[in-house]
Amino acid sequence: MHKSAAQETQNQSPNAPANQGMTRRNLLIGIMASVGVATTVGCVENFDKSLASLELEKNSHPDNLRFYTANEYELLSILTSLIIPDTDTPGALAIGAPKMMDTLHADWASTESKEKQKIAISEIKQSLDKLAGQNFLTAPSKIQLSSLTELDSQAFSGKKNKAWGYRSVKSLIARFYYSSEVGATQELRYELVPGRWEACIPFEKVGRTWAA
Amino acid sequence: MTEYDAIVVGSGMSGGWSAKELAEQGLKVLVLERGGPIEPSKDYADFVTPWERPNLDQIPEDEVKNDYPIQYRAVRYAMRDSTKHFWVKDSEHPYVTPKDKPYDWIRGYHTGGRSLLWGRQSYRLGPQDFEANIKDGHGTDWPIRYDDLKPWYEYVEKFAGIAGSNEGLEQLPDSIFQPPFEMTCVEKEFKKNLEESFPTRKVIHARVAHLTKPTEEQMSLGRGPCQVRNHCNRGCSFGAYFSSNSATLPAALKTGNCTIVNNAIVHSLEYDEVKKRVSGVKVIDAQSKEVKTYTARFVFLNASSIATAMILLQSKSASFPNGLANSSDQVGRNLMDHVSAAAASGEFEGFDDQYYYGRRPGGVYIPRYANITEQDKPYLRGFGYQGGGKRIGWTGNRPGIGEDFKQANRKPGNWQVGLYAFGEVLPNPENRVTLDKTKKDKWGLPLANINCVMGENEKIMMREAQKDAYEMLKAAGAVNINRGPDTELTLSLPGNRIHEMGTARMGRDPKTSVLNEWCQAHDVPNLFITDGACMPSGGCQNPSLTYMALSARAAHHAVKLFKKGEI
Ligand SMILES: Cc1cc2nc3c(=O)[nH]c(=O)nc-3n(C[C@H](O)[C@H](O)[C@H](O)COP(=O)(O)OP(=O)(O)OC[C@H]3O[C@@H](n4cnc5c(N)ncnc54)[C@H](O)[C@@H]3O)c2cc1C
Ligand code: SF4
Numbered sequence: 001m002h003k004s005a006a007q008e009t010q011n012q013s014p015n016a017p018a019n020q021g022m023t024r025r026n027l028l029i030g031i032m033a034s035v036g037v038a039t040t041v042g043c044v045e046n047f048d049k050s051l052a053s054l055e056l057e058k059n060s061h062p063d064n065l066r067f068y069t070a071n072e073y074e075l076l077s078i079l080t081s082l083i084i085p086d087t088d089t090p091g092a093l094a095i096g097a098p099k100m101m102d103t104l105h106a107d108w109a110s111t112e113s114k115e116k117q118k119i120a121i122s123e124i125k126q127s128l129d130k131l132a133g134q135n136f137l138t139a140p141s142k143i144q145l146s147s148l149t150e151l152d153s154q155a156f157s158g159k160k161n162k163a164w165g166y167r168s169v170k171s172l173i174a175r176f177y178y179s180s181e182v183g184a185t186q187e188l189r190y191e192l193v194p195g196r197w198e199a200c201i202p203f204e205k206v207g208r209t210w211a212a
Numbered sequence: 213m214t215e216y217d218a219i220v221v222g223s224g225m226s227g228g229w230s231a232k233e234l235a236e237q238g239l240k241v242l243v244l245e246r247g248g249p250i251e252p253s254k255d256y257a258d259f260v261t262p263w264e265r266p267n268l269d270q271i272p273e274d275e276v277k278n279d280y281p282i283q284y285r286a287v288r289y290a291m292r293d294s295t296k297h298f299w300v301k302d303s304e305h306p307y308v309t310p311k312d313k314p315y316d317w318i319r320g321y322h323t324g325g326r327s328l329l330w331g332r333q334s335y336r337l338g339p340q341d342f343e344a345n346i347k348d349g350h351g352t353d354w355p356i357r358y359d360d361l362k363p364w365y366e367y368v369e370k371f372a373g374i375a376g377s378n379e380g381l382e383q384l385p386d387s388i389f390q391p392p393f394e395m396t397c398v399e400k401e402f403k404k405n406l407e408e409s410f411p412t413r414k415v416i417h418a419r420v421a422h423l424t425k426p427t428e429e430q431m432s433l434g435r436g437p438c439q440v441r442n443h444c445n446r447g448c449s450f451g452a453y454f455s456s457n458s459a460t461l462p463a464a465l466k467t468g469n470c471t472i473v474n475n476a477i478v479h480s481l482e483y484d485e486v487k488k489r490v491s492g493v494k495v496i497d498a499q500s501k502e503v504k505t506y507t508a509r510f511v512f513l514n515a516s517s518i519a520t521a522m523i524l525l526q527s528k529s530a531s532f533p534n535g536l537a538n539s540s541d542q543v544g545r546n547l548m549d550h551v552s553a554a555a556a557s558g559e560f561e562g563f564d565d566q567y568y569y570g571r572r573p574g575g576v577y578i579p580r581y582a583n584i585t586e587q588d589k590p591y592l593r594g595f596g597y598q599g600g601g602k603r604i605g606w607t608g609n610r611p612g613i614g615e616d617f618k619q620a621n622r623k624p625g626n627w628q629v630g631l632y633a634f635g636e637v638l639p640n641p642e643n644r645v646t647l648d649k650t651k652k653d654k655w656g657l658p659l660a661n662i663n664c665v666m667g668e669n670e671k672i673m674m675r676e677a678q679k680d681a682y683e684m685l686k687a688a689g690a691v692n693i694n695r696g697p698d699t700e701l702t703l704s705l706p707g708n709r710i711h712e713m714g715t716a717r718m719g720r721d722p723k724t725s726v727l728n729e730w731c732q733a734h735d736v737p738n739l740f741i742t743d744g745a746c747m748p749s750g751g752c753q754n755p756s757l758t759y760m761a762l763s764a765r766a767a768h769h770a771v772k773l774f775k776k777g778e779i
Binding site for chain 2: 085153190206
């Protein structure tokens with residue numbers, strides 16, 4: 001089924017302050033979701049209390065990581081939540097992209113790819129620390145957002161190889177997101193069994209990009 | 213006493229047809245298949261959604277490196293963790309090549325062979341293809357002409373089901389078609405503009421072995437219309453594309469005359485020096501390694517070109533010390549494929565408000581024009597282009613973060629038309645497969661030693677095809693064309709187009725060919741070969757439809773001889 005136009009118009013404007021305030025909270029929800037604490041974003045409100053305590057404890061990482069260190073995972077979770085945030089559809093953190101990436105590197109990646117991923121993450125961290133002028137992980141949300149915005153624009157303006165680490169991590173987050181049920185069917189459009197071929201139809205009839 | 217009337221070796225594209233035709237005419241048929249059985253409910257992955265499998269359904273990298281390095285480099289697009297069982301493990305099925313002459317031998321060992329995995333592009337050869345060898349002197353003359361095969365093309369197309377459009381082209385004769393998958397608006401625009409600029413060239417619907425309007429016969433086999441998912445290399449629970457599994461084998465089994473034995477690796481054919489006939493088929497059980505001989509009045513080899521040549525070379529006897537049916541020394545020679553390298557794509561503007569519904573299997577095709585409607589070419593023979601026009605999808609490789617990024621991906625990218633050439637490869641006796649003198653597989657069979665390279669004509673042809681692709685896109689209105697006319701090209705490795713052919717060619721003269729006009733061995737009357745091995749030349753069209761027609765034709769001839777007691 002296609003979503004109605006009304007549902008689709010509820011988008012907040014990009015990077016609005018309201019969104020930023022959400023970032024860390026959403027990040028924590030995502031992390032919790034990925035370790036099985038919460039499975040739907042719908043019941044967010046119920047978790048406000050535990051979120052607060054989690055934040056207090058600064059213990060925002062699952063302890064069953066198989067590839068990333070806690071710090072790497074936290075960085076990745078922030079990246080994920082900023083690159084593909086919750087809007088009128090859940091974002092990449094909500095669908096557990098960091099956890100999927102942890103599993104991917106533990107179960108799928110060769111030693112070489114594992115090393116490359118570690119290098120990519122560490123390069124991203126260094127760049128972001130520099131742009132933030134402080135430890136990116138503990139920087140205020142606003143600074144995190146502006147640093148990442150800057151890193152992203154650098155990565156896509158200069159030479160490609162310069163920013164391969166960031167670009168490859170970003171691509172991977174996108175792959176997991178748009179291949180997820182939320183990404184494919186709520187954010188984009190997907191039909192497992194289309195059943196027919198219509199070669200040329202007005203774009204509005206589909207309304208979004210086909211996920212596959 | 214023979215146990216069976218006929219033995220068919222291999223259950224793939226050609227073997228399925230041989231089995232069906234022989235069984236339907238009342239013969240007791242045994243199909244020997246080296247791979248295991250396929251159970252759709254267990255083996256097909258066509259209902260797997262993108263989010264149901266971990267790790268994006270990718271095969272672990274170390275596993276790829278250890279077990280599938282060759283298969284994966286050639287067909288990574290079709291190899292997922294959920295479908296890897298459709299492909300051989302290179303670690304288990306090695307072969308030898310000279311270091312500087314890599315070859316891609318891409319295959320799957322299971323019931324149905326590569327009919328389960330193919331791209332389903334289905335084109336007849338044209339009259340020129342049967343005359344090419346005699347005209348330019350490469351290879352030996354085909355012993356048949358287009359008109360000999362025409363009724364058999366019709367025969368197999370009716371049963372298989374080919375979606376396509378009647379175009380009336382001499383060089384690419386029309387099939388019996390079910391309705392084509394309509395062109396996208398940009399493909400229509402591309403076609404119009406291109407045909408205006410190049411009156412000697414045509415853009416037509418791809419011809420694909422998909423049911424768009426199934427017949428009673430097709431439905432009675434449990435086949436249904438294509439659901440437009442384009443996931444075909446995961447298997448199709450609807451039986452909507454042609455495969456041995458969906459079509460020919462069910463038909464053969466329905467007769468009650470056909471038995472399939474799996475895990476039966478054919479080691480060699482036994483030869484009776486007195487009767488001058490094949491007397492038995494020696495088989496190794498892939499699992500128990502038990503050796504067994506089956507007997508029948510005649511044998512069809514359908515193990516695919518390279519495997520068929522190996523079985524012949526492996527079958528040594530007093531009369532045939534260099535391999536069965538090999539008095540011409542042509543067995544294993546003239547190994548052909550198609551060649552690719554030329555490719556380009558460009559964007560089309562002005563259709564942003566248009567999109568499509570469904571994932572169409574196949575796109576458009578530009579039939580061969582070189583040395584057909586245009587004669588000024590610095591190379592022999594020619595090529596066709598497969599292609600298609602669709603919108604670019606979402607990407608993580610774009611600037612922007614946050615809601616901007618999400619918004620940008622909600623809108624599909626530009627329309628893009630891509631072209632991809634498939635060229636003819638000239639037969640060359642030096643391109644050959646032999647049995648390796650020392651190395652053996654885990655069943656004790658000698659490994660294939662494949663020595664094959666692309667030639668000068670192929671290079672020149674692809675260079676010109678690249679120029680043509682660029683010019684056509686440009687003339688048709690494309691912008692941002694990704695590869696220019698002078699792009700440096702790397703030819704596809706031999707084997708990489710997965711159209712291996714020629715290792716036991718048909719011909720008029722037993723001194724220079726292995727098979728006669730009925731795909732029957734000149735040397736051994738009760739031996740028939742109707743996989744790609746029999747092809748004296750390859751044309752530039754995807755070849756499987758031709759194997760089907762040749763198999764059906766040969767099977768009918770064999771039944772005639774059988775009934776007359778001649779074999
Ligand atoms: C990804 C892909 C895309 C393709 N796309 C197209 C396309 O679009 N159009 C087209 O025309 N063609 C296409 N092809 C090629 C097509 O699949 C082959 O031309 C066709 O399957 C060959 O038929 P065959 O009967 O010779 O061999 P196969 O279909 O490979 O069958 C051979 C069978 O013999 C068995 N076998 C092998 N050795 C032995 C032995 N010693 N004993 C017993 N059994 C044995 C194998 O297990 C197998 O089941 C494609 C192939 C692939 C892999
Ligand atoms: S696209 Fe058609 S033929 Fe291919 S798997 Fe889907 S239904 Fe089957």
